[in-house]
Amino acid sequence: MSADAPAERRVAPSRRFGRAAVVAVLVATLAFLILPVAYTFVGSFATRMTGVVPEGLGTLDNWRVVLGLADTIGSQRSMGWTTLVALPNGLGIQVPAELAFSVALALGGVAINLVVGVPIAYAVARYDFRGKEWVDAFSVLPLVPGVVLGVAFLRAYPDLSATSFGLVVGYSLLKAPFMVMAVRSEFESMDLRRIEESARSLGASWPRTFLTVVVPQARSGILAGAIVCWTLAAAEFNFSYIVYAKGTQPLALFLQRHISNSAFPKAAAAVSLFFCIVVAVTVALQRLGNRGFDAIGGD
Numbered sequence: 001m002s003a004d005a006p007a008e009r010r011v012a013p014s015r016r017f018g019r020a021a022v023v024a025v026l027v028a029t030l031a032f033l034i035l036p037v038a039y040t041f042v043g044s045f046a047t048r049m050t051g052v053v054p055e056g057l058g059t060l061d062n063w064r065v066v067l068g069l070a071d072t073i074g075s076q077r078s079m080g081w082t083t084l085v086a087l088p089n090g091l092g093i094q095v096p097a098e099l100a101f102s103v104a105l106a107l108g109g110v111a112i113n114l115v116v117g118v119p120i121a122y123a124v125a126r127y128d129f130r131g132k133e134w135v136d137a138f139s140v141l142p143l144v145p146g147v148v149l150g151v152a153f154l155r156a157y158p159d160l161s162a163t164s165f166g167l168v169v170g171y172s173l174l175k176a177p178f179m180v181m182a183v184r185s186e187f188e189s190m191d192l193r194r195i196e197e198s199a200r201s202l203g204a205s206w207p208r209t210f211l212t213v214v215v216p217q218a219r220s221g222i223l224a225g226a227i228v229c230w231t232l233a234a235a236e237f238n239f240s241y242i243v244y245a246k247g248t249q250p251l252a253l254f255l256q257r258h259i260s261n262s263a264f265p266k267a268a269a270a271v272s273l274f275f276c277i278v279v280a281v282t283v284a285l286q287r288l289g290n291r292g293f294d295a296i297g298g299d
Helices: 005-009 013-043 061-066 097-126 132-140 146-156 164-188 192-201 206-217 219-234 238-243 251-261 264-297
Strands: 081-086 092-096
Touching (some): 061 264, 092 097, 097 206, 146 164, 146 238, 192 206, 206 219, 238 251
Antiparallel strands (some): 081 092
16 A cells, blocks of 8 residues: 555545535524524514513513504504505405505505616616716715704705605615615626627517516516615605604614613514515515516516
8 A cells, every 4th residue: 555545545634624624604694693583583473581681471461562552652652553465344354554654655665676776787787878977976875873863854855854755755765875886796707708699689669678678687686775765764764754744654663662661572473564564565566576577578
């Protein structure tokens, strides 16, 4: 046997332990991120919280308070209910008012971001033109704290700020950079010129090329931008606190009210409700987005 055989059989430490180390770091990171969410969700079913471990698990009272199914007063006021769909004989489908209101506001902001942000991202990624640097800079300019944009928004548009539409516009301005950056990176990874020339050579007009060929191929960036924009808009507190005037409160203010003026179990129920909303809307956006792109891309 050769004297070099033991050396040949020797395995480098990085090869022996590298994969295990990477897996361990990944598991530790996921556990670190998921543990607070799981702890909060479990705490929402507790009757009291006198220490680190929730006590009296199994009650739904905290969720009843948050959802407006129990009588509350003052700072503990829960969200009211509103009729989402009216049915014959005075019946209807009711949902928590602040929940429906906030979901609609955030989705409205996402709709504006899609209509405005996707073309901006396409233009910056596809063309070289005079003033491109300015367009690129202004597309991420609203990436400022909500309190700053809220004060500026009140001064610039005092009448618009007092309306729900003002919140929608504000949310879209605040989160537009996330849409532009996500979609732009997707466009930059594509050979847009070749894709367009291929579609045009087959007789497609430019609008049809853009809507049925280019946009569907950027679906992952568009969906990612939409999900990020909606999640951040639904939880936007600073801008909502400054601009909100009256009427149904956005969900961020509802969360702040319960977190500031409630014991941990009730605050945990309010936060857990937001987690559930984020998961539900994220799944819905993914499904609707994929179906929509399939419809656009089909003949």
